[in-house]
Amino acid sequence: MVTAAPGVPTREHSRPVSTTPGRLRRWYSRAWPSALLLLAVLVAWELAVALLGVSEFVVAPPSAFAAETWNSRELLLAAAWITTQEILYGFLISVAVGVGLAVVIARFSWVDRAVYPLVVLFQVVPKVALAPIFILWFGYGVTPKLLLVVVIAFFPITLNMLVGLRSIDPDLLLLMKSVGATRNQILARIQIPTSLPYLFAGMRIAITLAVIGAVVAEFAGASDGLGYLIQFASTQLDTPLMFSALILVSLLGLVLYYGMSLAEFALARRFPHITAESQ
Amino acid sequence: MESGFISARGIGMRFGGTSTAQPVLEALDLTIAPGAFVTLLGPSGCGKSTLLKILGGLLEPTDGEVSIGGRPPSEAVDRRQIGLVPQRPALLPWKTALQNACVLRDVATGKGRSAESLRAAENALALVGLEEAAGKLPHQLSGGMAQRVSIARALAMDPEILLMDEPFGALDAITRDEMNEKLAEIWTQTGKTVVFVTHAISEAVFLSDTVHVMGADPGRLVQTLDISLPRPRTREVFDDPVFTDYTSRLRELLEPKATV
Ligand SMILES: Nc1ncnc2c1ncn2[C@@H]1O[C@H](COP(=O)(O)OP(=O)(O)OP(=O)(O)O)[C@@H](O)[C@H]1O
Ligand SMILES: [Mg+2]
DSSP states (O other), rough: OOOOOOOOOOOOOOSSSOOOHHHHHHHHHHHHHHHHHHHHHHHHHHHEEEEHHOOTOOOOOOHHHHHHHHHHHHHHHHHHHHHHHHHHHHHHHHHHHHHHHHHHHHHHHHHHHHHHHHHHHHTTTGGGHHHHHHHHHHHHHHHHHHHHHHHHHHHHHHHHHHHHHHHOOHHHHHHHHTTTOOOHHHIIOOOOOOOOHHHHHHHHHHHHHHHHHHHHHHHSOOOOHHHHHHHHHTTTHHHHHHHHHHHHHHHHHHHHHHHHHHHHHHHHOGGGGGGGGOO | OGGEEEEEEEEEEOOSSOTOOOOSSEEEEEEETTTTTEEEOOTTSSSSSHHHHHHHTSOOOOOEEEEEBBBBBHHHHHHHHHEEEOSSOOOTTSSSHHHHHHHHHHHHHHHHOHHHHHHHHHHHHHHHHHHHTTTGGGGGGGGHHHHHHHHHHHHHHOEEEEEEEEETTTSSSSHHHHHHHHHHHHHHHOOOOOEEEEEEEHHHHOOOOOEEEETTTBBBEEEEEEEOOOOSSGGGGGOOOOHHHHHHHHHHHTTTOOOO
């Protein structure tokens, strides 16, 4: 259960750290084939809907939801902005909660013994099913959305950060002991910087979970946002609008995921071991 | 200077706490004079690292006691008298060579980075011949350079006692000879008490005033050999018949059956 996410660097840092322009160029060259394939799928989709005569209520052709996206752009953008805020604030709270919890668990063994098993146990609860309960308690406002995002997204952050905090080199620990370092000094100077690559691996997972959390919370009860729009469109049998909102949610997830990579690059100036192996 | 005096009496060590466990060290007595260069020589797994940690107050022995300058070793740790050089460099990958050389000193003094600590680290890097690599990150350093940063990190605190656990174990023979000469030079310049762990016989003879030969199962001192070669010692000493006499005696002590 306690496994580091893929892309977590090992302790050896012998490889040169690649520079941002080099990475971007490689990213472009890798993105091309996927972009072409996506385009081909869209064309095939358009043709299939036209040739097979499928009803627009079931599957809208790409041209229909492109038109719909343009016509409803104000509605869609307003909804996307609401959802973005829920995701971002929820994600930031998740990072604070996840990191805080991991640090406290790593620092105080009694917290480890008392709290950690409960945190793991809590993962058995299907958190999506909590959405109606949160709506019941907190109404249709923003609170239940943030709560659901945090409940879904904090765990991979805590878990990864904890693995990082505990992956301390025994020789470094001995060195710190040899100068009489305190637990807090070891935590601040060694454990937390060491755990940064693990933290980012956890944050990558968490950001996608945060999108799911926000949309599900909107399904369960909201008066705005992309999740609400999808549900509203389905009651109106407005399939193109549904697809437009769906694609917007996906794009949002993609942008946020790559935004994380940018944050990682920025921090890698000061802590080069972060990007030594990831991606 | 008298505080560099390390004395160990009746040291016994078992891991796991159970009295049935095979002891790693048993009834071991050791005295180290201030300013001496002393080597612990023994086969792999005989307890050299364990003994080194016990001597530095980093590990509590099951039996016996250690004193440094007549006080418990924990006080030596608090008064930052102990400079540790572990078997692997264990540098912080996000810090430059210079910053790495500051780390132990900064923690030991409990203050932030100061001009004084930077100067101490710079001097220490110069002492190991690495001033031009001060701005490099650990992944840009060769194995020998990283090991020298590790030594500089200990020297920057200006400790009275240097505990070195096979610091050159991972180096090739030529770099190792260079590092040995460098270390002998530093020891002559700084006059520190050095406890050096190795299983390389010629390295032990080249560097030491005294070689303690250890045996395994349980770890104990087999014999103590004083090396009375003149100093300063350079590479030429390897061909000295007195040197080869010491190395063959030590080889016999380490492999008593293989007397050809
Ligand atoms: N923390 C520990 N817990 C249990 N056993 C240990 C521990 N540390 C060392 N040992 C055991 O003590 C014995 C001596 O270990 P030590 O590391 O002191 O050997 P060494 O002489 O330094 O060996 P090497 O030359 O290979 O480094 C070994 O059998 C080892 O398995
Ligand atoms: Mg050892």
